Amino acid sequence: MSNTPHPYIGFGLGLRTCYFEEILATQPNVDWFEIISENYFVDGGKPWHYLDQIKEQYPIVMHGVSMSIGSTSDINFDYLGNLKKTIDRVQPMWISDHLCFSSLGDFNSHDLLPMPYTEEAIDHLAQRLNIVQDYLQRPLILENVSSYLTYQASQMSEWEFLSELHSRTQCRYLLDINNIYVSARNHEFEPETFLDAIPQQAIAQIHLAGHSDFGSHIIDTHDQPICDQVWRLFENFAKTRGPINTMIERDDNFPPFSELMAELDHARAIAPESWSVHDFA
Amino acid sequence: MTSLEQLQKDFVEMLSQDSPKFEAHIAAQSGLAPQQRAEIYQNAYRIRLTKVLEQDHEMLGLYLGDDLFEEMVKGYLAIYPSCAPSLREFGNRLPHFLSSQSPFKEHGILQEIALFERLLLRAFDAADSDTLQFTQLQSIQQTSWPNIQFRLHPSVQLLTCHYPAVESWQALKSEQSPPSPENTTERYWIIAREQDKRTGFYALSKCHYECLKSIQSGLPFGFVCETAAQYTDSEEQGMMQVMELLQKGIELGWLQSNIELLQA
Incomplete structure (x- = not known):
């Protein structure tokens, strides 16, 4: 499986149904859009009607939520078949999913359940990643998930786990800086320690999103504006790195499109000049 | 069974059956207790799937009212946990549930409203x-x-x-x-x-x-x-x-x- 770096294409937004018509009507200054892969596991109708038009005008990236790559159940080839069919139609710049498990046997939690940070889990993920990438004939980027618990079994930190998996497989990550912030608050570690530990060549994309703060813990709801602490983490991280594809992710409580554009423009403004997409045209 | 298999089995049984075995896998940390940490996942699971049925069956929800709708969701989740990667399919068996489970089966219109809403989704x-x-x-x-x-x-x-x-x-x-x-x-x-x-x-x-x-x-x-x-x-x-x-x-x-x- 080729592991050539993913191209740098700038600053993107999550494509959600409520914005379809506005995007087509106004052609906003967005470098690319990210779709939720499973939303297009359907035969036709409105989702494809709009995506077919939008993908004529913008690069598209596919982001899945249900692969369950960390599950100890058999790999779901029906799911992978649907994913491959969707990839063939969308022709995305790259594809990603989450470093977690979400299903076991017939049961699907529709949640991103954390893996224990163990050698056993690294072996398991490395093996499954190989099978999935061979089947899809393209690299799969993995996103770090938020977590609310730590396993007794864990033998290393999450960043050591990611680094080790990268060393073993050369896989790349979609670093969700909000998720890192959420986990850092819930487990009392320094988010900068996590970010600093991931080598540049292991990062293909960044997500920026919001969360809900309950005082004793915070939950990764992706339904709020990006908070100041996450903006600061991104700004400081970006200063130390070469350009990384960056995206604003909103999954619920959708604001007017202009608010997401303002967040996107803020990300552009605080990123180093070298991240300007025009330098790569 | 490997330790990873056991951990995932216990996690899933905690979500689907309220099994307490999973708590033994959670490390003690300051702040929330292991039980509270497990409950975050339990709540998220229920809330997410409830929301799917609310969105897919908005008028059925209005017809039933909040209490009966909640009872329906609880009963449905217990019998038909989600088994497909797509949330779109989660409610597929709701018409059958409503026609076979008390107190809903005594009111034939409920199954028909649910079926109508499923067909709207299918046509979409x-x-x-x-x-x-x-x-x-x-x-x-x-x-x-x-x-x-x-x-x-x-x-x-x-x-x-x-x-x-x-x-x-x-x-x-x-x-x-x-x-x-x-x-x-x-x-x-x-x-x-x-x-x-x-x-x-x-x-x-x-x-x-x-x-x-x-x-x-x-x-x-x-x-x-x-x-x-x-x-x-x-x-x-x-x-x-x-x-x-x-x-x-x-x-x-x-x-x-x-x-x-x-x-x-």
């Missing part, structure tokens, strides 16, 4: 297909008509109701009181995606419903006309009904463009 993202045009009919030779096989558009869904389920759905949608849920005469409906991709639905006569059923099962035009004749007073009237249906079907995009001439 069914496959696309070119629709039949009037000009195509003009090129059919008169002798070929009996052997022409029409096809329904993939988005077309046919529904028979014994209760005023669709009328109740419409009333709730327009913030009116639903009619009395009495078991009355059968009602027939077609649900299909329209040219502008919105999902529409129309009441059908028994004759038109049966004709569409005939088309759906692949019968040629001659048999469709025979079906129509059974529900009218004469063959001529049956033919008129079929022509009326064809006209409506072409206008509203219920038929596919790929008609076929079957061998006699």
Whole structure:
């Protein structure tokens, strides 16, 4: 499986149904859009009607939520078949999913359940990643998930786990800086320690999103504006790195499109000049 | 069983059956206790799936009211946990649940409202297909008509109701009181995606419903006309009904463009 770096294409937004018509009507200054892969596991109708038009005008990236790559159940080839069919139609710049498990046997939690940070889990993920990438004939980027618990079994930190998996497989990550912030608050570690530990060549994309703060813990709801602490983490991280594809992710409580554009423009403004997409045209 | 398999099994049993075994896997940390940390995942699981049913069955939710809807979700989740990667499929067995579980099964209209809402969803993202045009009919030779096989558009869904389920759905949608849920005469409906991709639905006569059923099962035009004749007073009237249906079907995009001439 080729592991050539993913191209740098700038600053993107999550494509959600409520914005379809506005995007087509106004052609906003967005470098690319990210779709939720499973939303297009359907035969036709409105989702494809709009995506077919939008993908004529913008690069598209596919982001899945249900692969369950960390599950100890058999790999779901029906799911992978649907994913491959969707990839063939969308022709995305790259594809990603989450470093977690979400299903076991017939049961699907529709949640991103954390893996224990163990050698056993690294072996398991490395093996499954190989099978999935061979089947899809393209690299799969993995996103770090938020977590609310730590396993007794864990033998290393999450960043050591990611680094080790990268060393073993050369896989790349979609670093969700909000998720890192959420986990850092819930487990009392320094988010900068996590970010600093991931080598540049292991990062293909960044997500920026919001969360809900309950005082004793915070939950990764992706339904709020990006908070100041996450903006600061991104700004400081970006200063130390070469350009990384960056995206604003909103999954619920959708604001007017202009608010997401303002967040996107803020990300552009605080990123180093070298991240300007025009330098790569 | 490996330790990873055991951990995942215990996690899933905590979510689906409230099993306490999983807590032993959680390390003690300052702040929340292991039980509270597990509960975050339990709550997220229930909230996420409840939200799916609320979104997919908005009018059923209004019809039932908050308490009964919650009872329905709890019962449904216990019997039919999600088993597909797509949340879109989670509610597929809700009509069956409502027709087989107390107290819901005593109210037949509930199953019909849920089924109607599932069919709306099915029509929404069914496959696309070119629709039949009037000009195509003009090129059919008169002798070929009996052997022409029409096809329904993939988005077309046919529904028979014994209760005023669709009328109740419409009333709730327009913030009116639903009619009395009495078991009355059968009602027939077609649900299909329209040219502008919105999902529409129309009441059908028994004759038109049966004709569409005939088309759906692949019968040629001659048999469709025979079906129509059974529900009218004469063959001529049956033919008129079929022509009326064809006209409506072409206008509203219920038929596919790929008609076929079957061998006699």
